[in-house]
Amino acid sequence: MGKERSYVSYIMIPVLFAAILLLNKIGVINPYWYQILQLACINGIVAMSLNLVNGKTGQFSLGQAGFMSLGAYTSAMLTKLVFAPAMENPAMSYLLFFVSLLCGMVVAAFIGFLIGIPSLRLKGDYLAIITLGFSEIIRVLWRVFPFSGKAKGLNGIPKLSSFPIIFVAVILIMFLLRNFTYSRYGRGCIAIRENELAAETMGINTTKAKIKSFVFSAAIAGLGGGLYAHLMMFINPEMFSQVKSTDMLLYLYAGGVGSYSSALLGALIFTILPEFLRFMGEWRLVIYALVLIVIMLNRPKGIFGKHEFGFMRFGEKESIHQKADNGGLLSVIGKIRKKAEPVDGEGR
Numbered sequence: 402m403g404k405e406r407s408y409v410s411y412i413m414i415p416v417l418f419a420a421i422l423l424l425n426k427i428g429v430i431n432p433y434w435y436q437i438l439q440l441a442c443i444n445g446i447v448a449m450s451l452n453l454v455n456g457k458t459g460q461f462s463l464g465q466a467g468f469m470s471l472g473a474y475t476s477a478m479l480t481k482l483v484f485a486p487a488m489e490n491p492a493m494s495y496l497l498f499f500v501s502l503l504c505g506m507v508v509a510a511f512i513g514f515l516i517g518i519p520s521l522r523l524k525g526d527y528l529a530i531i532t533l534g535f536s537e538i539i540r541v542l543w544r545v546f547p548f549s550g551k552a553k554g555l556n557g558i559p560k561l562s563s564f565p566i567i568f569v570a571v572i573l574i575m576f577l578l579r580n581f582t583y584s585r586y587g588r589g590c591i592a593i594r595e596n597e598l599a600a601e602t603m604g605i606n607t608t609k610a611k612i613k614s615f616v617f618s619a620a621i622a623g624l625g626g627g628l629y630a631h632l633m634m635f636i637n638p639e640m641f642s643q644v645k646s647t648d649m650l651l652y653l654y655a656g657g658v659g660s661y662s663s664a665l666l667g668a669l670i671f672t673i674l675p676e677f678l679r680f681m682g683e684w685r686l687v688i689y690a691l692v693l694i695v696i697m698l699n700r701p702k703g704i705f706g707k708h709e710f711g712f713m714r715f716g717e718k719e720s721i722h723q724k725a726d727n728g729g730l731l732s733v734i735g736k737i738r739k740k741a742e743p744v745d746g747e748g749r
Contacts, residue, residue, distance in 0.1 A: 423566065444648070451622075458610070459593055466641045467539040477555050562632035584611055590611070593605065627708065663708065
């Protein structure tokens, strides 16, 4: 008998989209918070791409900022310099915008492939050091590359990223990541995470599987970079420093490593939280750090653990054992509800 399925989460996607647009239109969400929400969604895309490598494949990458910068600069230079004459036509401008995003993804994926071939034969800290070095090399190259504006950066980028485009990108990426994870390639990545030696024994080409996940992750990070450039309308190399990679790690591990949904929610919460605490001045950074420390001490699996949205499980409901194993707040709520249930015979 097949598992019981629920399609509520599928229905909630358009409902959430319409609700945010309505709240923005009536002024509940002002333009400032509307832009912060868009930025949080872009961070969610990059955090989910990192989860594919760190959470699903069991590797440790510190290079997402580098891939993000490749997507940002490639797409921005295309729309600002190459496609500039045709950008006056609104319909054509969005078509060329999507082409530039695709080109940014291809460039990021290609560089990810070149980096992945030698580096993914290594494990653990060695891979982290290589990806960290790559990210810094890319950042330095943007400082000397003439068409990228060098250290000054690139300004005058057309603002083509909007909430509907970013929202659709988030949902499409989640569906792509879900399908990849449930495919034979994704299951191979999970097998590598659990036990690489056992995966090799079962006939999985572990190096090939790791390269595929790394390249796919790089392409998604490149998409996030392209959306980011056309939202901010200005980019410079310092926007893609190691701090950016660290932020993505924070979103992933605070939300819940191993889950795309938790990575997205972690990015949403921890992008919005510093802005929400801005009234506290410099103390907001102290509070922000304390919140992270408390979360890591009390919820080592992250706020949401390994729980996924229903549509990320093809509508299949989580069993009681899965909820307990996945950790996060949902497992805590489940335990509280279980304790609150009356014992058989009680109250009769």
